[in-house]
Amino acid sequence: MNVQLLCCYSTDTSRVRRExxxxxxxYYFTAxxxxxxxxxxxxxxxxxxxxxxxxGTTLESIRNVVHSGKICVLNLHPQVCSSLxxxxxxxxxx
Numbered sequence: 001m002n003v004q005l006l007c008c009y010s011t012d013t014s015r016v017r018r019e020x021x022x023x024x025x026x027y028y029f030t031a032x033x034x035x036x037x038x039x040x041x042x043x044x045x046x047x048x049x050x051x052x053x054x055x056g057t058t059l060e061s062i063r064n065v066v067h068s069g070k071i072c073v074l075n076l077h078p079q080v081c082s083s084l085x086x087x088x089x090x091x092x093x094x
Contacts, residue, residue, distance in 0.1 A: 007070035009061040012038075015053035028061070046076060 010024055014032040023029050030038070035054045039047055047056025057074060065072035 005069075005071050006073050007065045007068070008073055008075060009057065009065050011055055012044075012047075012058055012061070013053055013055045015051075015055075028058075 010026065010028050012028045012030055012035065014030055014035040015027075017023060017027070017029045021027065021029075032054065035047075035056070038044060038058070039054075039056075043058050043060065044056040045059050045062065047054060049055075057076075062072045062074075
């Protein structure tokens with residue numbers, strides 16, 4: 001497999017951005033109420049709470065990678081794997 005075709009994505013989070021982080025590169029930083037609205041709108045393939053902040057993967061972020069001609073690699077916590085909300089083409093590397 002050509003590893004140059006593999007690509008990760010930026011996770012969405014409701015936590016506050018740190019000084020050394022860049023929105024859209026490290027994470028997509030979103031206000032908590034907007035994150036919760038996106039959960040209700042079923043925009044997330046997976047989401048959860050870690051240390052009182054939301055983290056999740058949107059279907060849009062996966063589509064962006066796929067539409068760029070790359071293979072999207074999801075970096076998920078094992079606990080999340082059993083609760084994926086939608087079926088998508090996924091390569092899981094453990």
